[in-house]
Amino acid sequence: MNTPARRDGTPDRRKRAAQPSRAGAGRTASTRDARSAGRGTAARGTTQDDASRGAPQRGSARAASPQRYAAQAGKKKAKPQRSSAQPPLLSNAKPARHQNVASAESGGHTKLPWGEGERLQKVLAKAGVASRRVAEELIARGRVEVDGMIVREQGLRIDPQQAVVRVDGTRVVVREELVHVALNKPKGWQSTMSDDLGRPCVGDIVAERVAAGQRLFHVGRLDADTEGLLLLTNDGDLAHRLMHPSFEVTKTYLATVHGEVHRGVGKQLKAGIELEDGPAKVDSFQVLELGEGRSLVKVVxxxxxxxxxxxxLSAVGHPVIRLVRTNIGPVALGDQRPGTLRVLGRNEIGKLYEAVSL
Structure with missing residues (x-):
């Protein structure tokens, strides 16, 4: 069988599969479409073979160069949208308690003129809340509160010494001169800053801080035989409120007592015991261990x-052998060694102020 020739006289080496089979019932629809398209192209003066060799035609760029068109289309493709399944830039913490946007009419924070105070995002960064960039996002999302009002304005200048700043409802202490430390008071030490009898006391542990000019208050007292958590601060208002019973800041103790404590003891202590200076009761009571004529109990x-x-505990028939205070409000003693100091973290400090409505 002779090889068919092209219009220009050269042999056509296309696969014979493209030609209609003699055994077929006739031309297929695809073959008829291809040939009719070829005739239409030829009528315009350009053959299909010319187009495949890149000859210019009045058709679209897509027909002239499919690969190039696809590449250009890929470049113009829109950027994929952020998937809702991906985590946000910031954690979805609870919003601040007071959902009011500060304004001049609402009596919010007084805006300081340029050059006075510090920018709010800088104050948050210095307090260790977040970097300045993240602090700006916190402000934009309405999670920062100044003097009781939500602030969304970027670059707001505040007085760190006077302004009350909260993030997600938790107080952020930005005054650099304030000190908040936790002490694990050892057994046998006095809860005083000095002792006339020369006995070891808390003041001996913080002597260097006192010498540097820090005036520290201890939050509550622990008798000499009781060990554990004691808070020290130079914020007198905070110390007073933490100690005052009207603010109901809880203290947690672990006590080793004589005898095996039965279930009824907890009910007695929760209901109230009449002492020589008036009735008293516990907030919660739990027996942790029993054995060898002793019990370990948790008292809050x-x-x-x-x-x-x-x-x-003596009033219910279980005198104390050993007593350790482990918690004051949100602050825990943890594994801190006896006689050591630990500077409180930002979250601990914020929760302490929140507990006493400061």
């Missing part, structure tokens, strides 16, 4: 009277 209360835990 907000009373602050002298020797209150020892007197309550």
């Amino acid at each position: 209360l907000h009373e602050g009277r002298k020797h209150i835990v020892r007197r309550l």
Whole structure:
């Protein structure tokens, strides 16, 4: 069989599969479409073979160069949208408690003129809340509160010494001169800053801080035989409120007592015990261990009277062998060693101020 020739006289080496089979019933629809398209192209003066060799035609760029067109289309393709399944830039913490946007009419924070105070995002960064960029996002999302009002304005200047700043409802302490430390008071030490009898006291542990000019208050007291958590701060207002029973800041103790404590003891202590200076009760009571004629119990209360835990447990027939305070409000002793100091973290400080409405 002779090889068919092209219009220009050269042999056509296209696959024979493209030609209609003699055994077929006739031309297929695809073959008829291809040939009719070829005739239409030829009528315009350009053959299909010319187009495949890149000859110019009045058709679209897509027909002239499919690969190039696809590449250009890929470049112009819109950027994919952020998937809702991906995590946000910031954690979805609870919003600030007071959902009011500050304004001049609402009596919010007084805007300071240029050059006075510090920008809010800088204050948050210095307080260790977040970087300045992230602090700006916190402000934009309405999670920052100044003097009781939500602030969304970027670059707002505030007085760090006077302004009350909260993030997600938690107070952020930005005054650099304030000190908040946790002490694990050892057994046998006095809860005083000095002792006339020369006995070891808390003041001996913080002597260097006192010498540097820091005036520290201890939050509550622990008798000499009681060990554990004692807070020290130079914020007198905070110390006073933490100790005052009206703010009901809880203290948690672990007590080793004589005898095996039965279930009824907890009910007695929660209902109230009449002591020589009036009735007293605990907020919660739990037996942790029993054995060898002793018990380890957990006592939580907000009373602050002298020797209150020892007197309550003695009143129900279980004198204290060892007593350790492990928590004051949101602050925990953890694994801190006896006689050591630990500077409180930002979250701990914020929760302390929140607990006493400061």
